[in-house]
Amino acid sequence: MVGKKEDEVQERRVNEDGDGVAWFRGSMIGKGGFGCVYLATLKNPRSKYSCFPSVMAVKSAEVSASGSIQKEREVLSNLRGCPNVIKCFGEETTMGVNGAMVYNLLLEYGSGGTLADRIKKFGNNGLPEVEVKVFAKSILRGLNHIHEIGYVHCDLKPDNILLMPDPKRVNKFRAKIGDFGLTKRAKQSKKRKLEPYWRGTPMYLSPEAVMDNLQDPPCDIWAFGCIVLEMLTGKPPWDENRELSAEEILARIGTGGKLPKIPNDVSKDARDFLKGCFVRKFMYRLTAEMLLNHRFLEGLDDDDEAEEPEEVEDLNEIESILLVSESDDELSCGLYPDEWGALSEEELFYYSSEEDNVEDEIASSTLSEERELKEEHLEPDTGSQFNQPNKKLRQVSLESRQPYPVSFTIPAGVV
Incomplete structure (x- = not known):
């Protein structure tokens, strides 16, 4: 009920x-x-x-x-x-x-669920190490791109890693980073201005975030290490015999000087990989690019990442075209490219340099005669943009012109 x-x-x-x-x-x-x-x-x-x-x-x-x-x-x-x-x-x-x-x-919809769902499905045994490597490489590639553009995610955790079915492999998934609601710009200047609060989830915060409210790219690497540890063990990074409160977790990360415990049963390469993430002094922590070259990720093909389909258009670009046509049929807009300009429906002009040895395949001989007759009645206009050296004025009828698609973006508004 x-x-x-x-x-x-x-x-x-x-x-x-x-x-x-x-x-x-x-x-x-x-x-x-x-x-x-x-x-x-x-x-x-x-x-x-x-x-x-x-x-x-x-x-x-x-x-x-x-x-x-x-x-x-x-x-x-x-x-x-x-x-x-x-x-x-x-x-x-x-x-x-x-x-x-x-x-x-x-x-984009993550039909495979989240990485947190995947870890929970395997229980306390953790994911197979080969799967951990594939997901870790995907996350690092995304993280490296985020940091190169100048952002810090600030809330990296398994719940914010979405899984997509891999079209190249049956029952396999690819990882993508999502949820950028807390993302911020990285500080570009050496003089760092501390923020009044930290962003993110306590379990995945770095020491500098807890103690100094400092969140730059290295804090994402610490959180990434927590994710990899959780994938390997099936347990949260600060797992204890009892559930810790947020205050207790922050105390361990901050003033307690603790590091997440790495089990002895993980491989040597995995242990070394995690140690590069769990460095308390952030200036000595490995970067995403460094971790991508770590031997823990060796043996993975560059093609493990399935090719992405062609980037789809933005909804707001589609909406801008709707200003031209409201029909549900295939959209087309009979405009010339930008450099030719868009003119009235009665007369459509374009100009070209005499240096171009391209024959006019658009106007017919009849249209050429009409153009010559009309040019005799055209008075020269010294202020016109068409009255330039080596420029020839032409007229093309609406019926004979070749349509070219055009798309432009307008700000999103109320639909």
Whole structure:
């Protein structure tokens, strides 16, 4: 009975937030301080939005409380192009039944669950070491990209590592870094200004984050070491006979001067790999690039990472094209490339240099005669951009011109 009531509340919540222009809002799959995460499915896979995956994850919050999600959108836009970072397909604002404006971030859906789910499935035995290596390499590649762009994730943990089915291997997964709500810019200057608080989950915080509120790329490496240790052992990095409170964990990391315990039954290479992550003085901690070259990850093919499909268009680029056409048919816009310019529908001009020895394949002989007659009546305009040396003025009819697709981006707004 209680479960039925919870389902009814969840269904009502879904309906309240509303659907998008191209997608239906499905069941809730996650919830946090930022808002809620839902499954989303395309309304019409054959529509202009068919370039998107049929299933996505939508992270939603009321616009007035969506600052964290909007910042995540900005970060993901800057991190585009890395196959080890979760993809973002755009943003959209919907209106709920109660009139509330809801901000939605469309993200890649991790159908394999999270790394935390995977570890829990294997119990206290931990994952096979070969699988640990594959996941560790994927995470490091993503982390190296994040640090090169100038960001610090600040909340790296198994719950924020999403697993995707590997199309090249049956029942195998690839890891991608997600949840960038707490991500910050790394300090570029040598003079470090300490923040008034730390970001993240106590279990995975580094000593400098706990003691000095200092979170730069090395703090992500410490958290990554905690993840690898958890994958190998199936237990949290600060596992004890009893469950520790957040205050006790922070005391051990900070003033206690402790290091996570590495079991004796892990391989020698794995032990050395973890020691490079668990260095209390952050300036001596290994970087993501260094760890990628560690012998613990040797023997893995560079092709272990399945090739990513071609980058899909951003939802907001698609929405910009909708300003030209609202049809559900295939979109096309008969404009010339940017350097030719866009003119009126009655007259479409372009100019080219006489140095180009390209024959005009567009205008017919009849059109050439019409052009010559009209040029006789054209008065020279010294201020015109077409009246330049070695430039020839031409006119092409709308029926004979060759269409070229064009796409442009406009800021996201209320749909």
